[in-house]
Amino acid sequence: MRIAELSRRTGVPVPTIKYYLREGLLPAGELTSPNQARYDDRHVQRLRLVRVLLDIGRLPIATIRQLLAALDEPDPDVHKVLGHALPSAVGNKDSIDPDVVRRERERIDELALRRGWQVGHDAPARQAAAEVLAAFEQVGADVSTLLEQYADAAETIADYDLQFVGRAGNPEGMLYAAVVGSILGDSLLAALRRMAQEHESAKKFGIRGDDC
């Protein structure tokens, strides 16, 4: 298939596809002539993945490039791959007092130790969590109870996630599932949480939902 059909089958405009090619988000097609290339289903799939990571996962182009490069490496390393994605999921942190972050970082480390979590000391998620805790503190919220509850929930969810990954069978599929599940999972969880919050709120405060 040529670029027009690739565009038609994915809904991505031709100039955008060319841009992704330039940015290395999409491997070049097989050249049949100096200025003619052929694309296949793998390009369709990859293109869809890029759009989903962009639009739903809200990852920046540069992060997606790293993620895809790691996905394409012969010897898949799930931890490394997902390490790329998380830092960009938590934005600028220069609004937060570094001292507070350091204190909260210790709290996270203590939590991980106490719960026996086998997590690398340099895992980006540790720092990310500390930064969010610091943000809570900046706005004057006490999260001590919530943190432990969320940690419980995170354990449960991570178990589900690993089941999801395990269902994929082959290693490449598992890596793919880990990426998709982690990035899109955040969004899915957020949406379901909002729905459940509305329900719980209606239950607790006796406000009848609009319907249903």
Added chain:
Amino acid sequence: MRIAELSRRTGVPVPTIKYYLREGLLPAGELTSPNQARYDDRHVQRLRLVRVLLDIGRLPIATIRQLLAALDEPDPDVHKVLGHALPSAVGNKDSIDPDVVRRERERIDELALRRGWQVGHDAPARQAAAEVLAAFEQVGADVSTLLEQYADAAETIADYDLQFVGRAGNPEGMLYAAVVGSILGDSLLAALRRMAQEHESAKKFGIRGDDC
């Protein structure tokens, strides 16, 4: 306090504070002269909230403005306030086939009905969830099992969230807690989930973490 001290106490540059004033993210200071204004602790607090919603919550300025405006209204309506925040949490959806979204929307509606969730039919979270499901489908992932598991987790988490909100006491504080808890909660949960994923992955695949 004048603008320089406000800047010093929050770490936000003076021109940026002026920008937030222009954008209506920060109420004007009390004018003591035609060109002199005084700010107080409420401005400090508000400014910190803005930065946190921007940097951690990654909400666009326009959304933050709506959110704050709703926060400042005399008669607080939690549902309405959080309705503002969610749409922006899921980005562009034009990469997803609308037909698929419609099908997934039915699935979400069925799920909500089956679980007895009292959620408005027009709640943005329903649509957001449907879009994420459609995204999963676009990349060829089967989420049927995961969806139910996540829904379970969402119920649990929403319960924690409502406890968190309830701890605030007065209505204004509860609204504030709902906003902060919802927006920052997403990020905290994501970070803890990543940590727990790494732990579960190490457990399941026997890969020893770097340490700990």
Added chain:
DNA sequence: AAAAATGGATAGCGGTGCTGTCTGCTATTG
């Protein structure tokens, strides 16, 4: 032979979150 499409290169665009500069005034300092 004519028209349409292609790969590749380059320049520009629209939105967002600031940042820099200016003006006319006010507060502080020596």
Added chain:
DNA sequence: CAATAGCAGACAGCACCGCTATCCATTTTT
């Protein structure tokens, strides 16, 4: 009382990001 520094408000400009538009030489289709 002058000199200096700081202020509010207005406005233009900037950096980055994710595209989009244009052009060219070549190839494919009609």
